[in-house]
Amino acid sequence: MAPEALPQSPTPAQTPQRDLLRFITCGSVDDGKSTLIGRLLYESKMLFDDQLAALEADSKKVGTQGGALDFALLVDGLAAEREQGITIDVAYRFFATERRKFIVADTPGHEQYTRNMVTGASTADLAVILIDARKGVLTQTRRHAYLVSLLGIRRIVLAINKMDLVDFSQEVHERIVADFTSFARQIGLDDVVAIPLSALAGDNVTEQSPRMPWYQGPALMPYLDEMALPEAKADRPFRLPVQWVNRPNLDFRGFSGLVASGRIRPGDPVRVVPSGRVSRVARIVTADGDLDEAVEGQSVTLTLTDEIDISRGDVLADAARPPEAADQFEVTLVWMAEEPMLPGRSYLLKLGTSTAQCTITSAKYKVNVNTLEHLAAKSLALNEIGICNIGLDRPIAFDAYDDNRELGGFILIDRMTNETVGAGLLHFGLRRAQNVHWQPVDIDKTAQARLKGQKPCILWFTGLSGAGKSTIANLVEQDLYARGRHTALLDGDNVRHGLNKDLGFTDADRVENIRRVAEVGKLMVEAGLIVMVSFISPFRAERQMARERVEPGEFIEIFVDTPLEIAEARDVKGLYKKARRGELAHFTGIDSPYEPPEAPDIRVNTSIMTAREAADSIIRYLIDHAII
Template sequence: MNKQTIDYIVREQDLITQDLSTYLKRHEKKEMLRLLVAGSVDDGKSTLIGRLLYDSHLIYRDHLESIYQDSKVFNTTENEIDLSLLTDGLRAEREQGITIDVAYRYFSTEKKSFIICDAPGHEQYTRNMATGASHCEMALILIDARNGVQAQTRRHSLIATIMGIQNIVVVINKMDLVDYSKSVFQQICEEYLDFSTKMSTSSIDFVPISALTGENVVTKAERMSWYTGEPLLSFLENVKLTGESNLTGFRFPVQYVIRPNSDFRGYAGSVASGVVHEGDEIVVLPSGKHTRIKDLKTYDGYRSKAFPGMPVVLTIENEIDISRGTILAKPDNLPTVTNKFDATIVWMDDEPLKCNNEYLLKCNTQCVPVRIKSIYYKYNINELTQIKADELSLNDIGKVELLSQRPLTCDSFTDNKEMGAFILIS
């Protein structure tokens, strides 16, 4: 690349200027894919994201000019533009050449819209990576073709599956540095598949690329003719995810009680899962009392039904004690109400988690005090085996038993991510 490439602008800039309404209509109903990009330090995550944006012509000219100048200052790619600077925004990141914070980037193609989460690779910032993974539907696990599968590769893969990501794409980067070797690619695939049998995933795919040169990122690579699959961007545009939203078990965590006057009482929140209709019978938990939906209101007016992710205000037919943290469900598919449960923990605090430690557990809108009753085991990241443990240290992953002071309404994380995920607050 040379400085002349600075002159290009976003592919659809003219349409935005001339007919904004048409542009918005073209994009508003596109399928959205939330991607986590993870891997070890220097595997090329930020460069890959920059390459996707650059080769898709989705960078504004002034932004690209700024990156070109910064590339000269930091001198990371000699006379070439350093595409990793598009996502490494903190000054400390640019000076050290690593990603520290989670960076989010949005871009859209003709077929699909994407939100990309660029997660830090350094072990010290694993907690940031776990936070990013909790919001994503697919993980791109980058591997440096020269180094193969590393401990951080295993850790990130395990955390991604623990956070409910069932679709993993292993992107083997820097193929230009191993002479585009098919045997190196196959060896890494076999190594990854060998340990991935111990994880819970629905699909694992492999794509060889060079983010630096752009080969097999947006267009097919002539020097990897042995690879018969799609380039990475085409694969992402056409992939069909497994593990769709839960549309069967209705769950509505009450966030706020709206009481503007004595004539109205509504319960605001977002539908966590399932679908609810006007007139449906519901159960109020943990009390177990029954009532029916009177109506559903949104910012745009009344609705006959509400679905996952939809913010809505519900009104009910009976006067029942409902407050923040109450869960509404349907009687034919009820969550568990318990004060004793097991959980897999990704520990992110400098102070170790130990038996009898007390924390505040936050699950959707519920907040309850809990105590660690026992620690069953923690994972050996290199082998994904379970080993005995008396505590969980920073970045450890393990299984524990918890006791709550008040009943917690929840589901298995496997069955319902929104109702099975929580955080512990010291």
């Protein structure tokens, strides 16, 4: 039956105040999530006549339900979703009953799109986990349940869907419930309500189905409508991450952002974190005028009684109960990229309104989502969940995720592609973050450079094995020595005899190899030296990390550009032959990738020039750019 036409919107005085429930639907692929949400929209009469007509036409065109309405088409809006019959993106939908308003996030079930599921769950109060009655509890079901638990959702509806395809069997229902609840208890999910249903046929969606008389519990819609909402944590301390410093003129300076927790009034003392400076709130400014109080969820601008240096990413907080500040943490990390997580590689971390450079210093272990066993791990692959230590380039304000989602949840971004590659939860700051401090020195880099009469820098030679990096670096150092310059040379083979002799040639070890050398190179620059670094350094991300360890102008990337066939033909050390015979794994250019520089400072091609000519061109560059 077609839904009735929507009435004219009542005036605000006529509209009863309705609370809001945010929930997520998740589970394995093709469990019927989109169909269930489409059914809820249909039954709650949230469709206009033209939407219903389009649904009827699209259902006939697709023809997957034998002429019946295909409710999934209401939610699967992308062409790629309709073609494949799966959900790819997160789809947010709104519907309402007389009692309550709902925002539901329909998230993908396919493992490839787990990142989207995490996005949808980050603001939800409840999770509806669907299970195909024919398949039972799958690995992806357990993964989603585990993620839901990690993200702090404690209320679960276990929707056992497609009961019509198992003849509405009570035995099937009870077996699935027993299997899931056993796993749920192990991850702290105790509030689980199991509802057998058929989203397509409507059984137990809005009212109890006569085809399952053995089930005496609530139907899904009445349960969502009548369940008590989770209570907000009482007396949470005030937190406002600064999003924008509002300075329209010289007479006004305010700090704008969303109140993440607590409340604030004019006159209240606030502490700025991480700086620790204390002031008082002068005004609470909004577009509609000043407020006497701001509470959680409001976007406001605060002015203070004192002039304090505050920037985007700082946090204005309860002066008596401020958040901590640290630059090293233990975290739970969900990896979301095809490329594995590599300790030592530099990423961007976004937490609240702050952004910092982040390095995963170590992976402590990963979690088997089927058994919850802790497994040793050096890195994380797509969809794996692990406990890691991370380090940042500066302290940031934070709360543990269990206390505050906004200041405890973060994402990691690949610095080269700008893609989100991971999401994580902060547990606590590491003690050494508070105990290790920079020691000031009296003889700094400027003094060292003045004494040596040169501009310190790193000359970073990169290229395939056999390209001629070490030969050219040696010639450049000889020329610099003859000119009275103070130099040092770090060669890949030589360093692996000492500093890096514990490292192999996996991608993770290559990243750590370059990280260590970059740190040593930085120390040598601080000592006023011109440093030659001759390493294959196959990954752009690590070369960029090395560049950022020193100041602008102190890193010169030299690409020794030699085609693979020429480098392999030289094969001075016989390494290519071994790699071709399968005796040498992870060899760059053969079974491990090399990412050539996209815009090197210097490019020399040893297939058309001699090593001497290449060295001369580098010396000319150093003279032209006032390095020597």
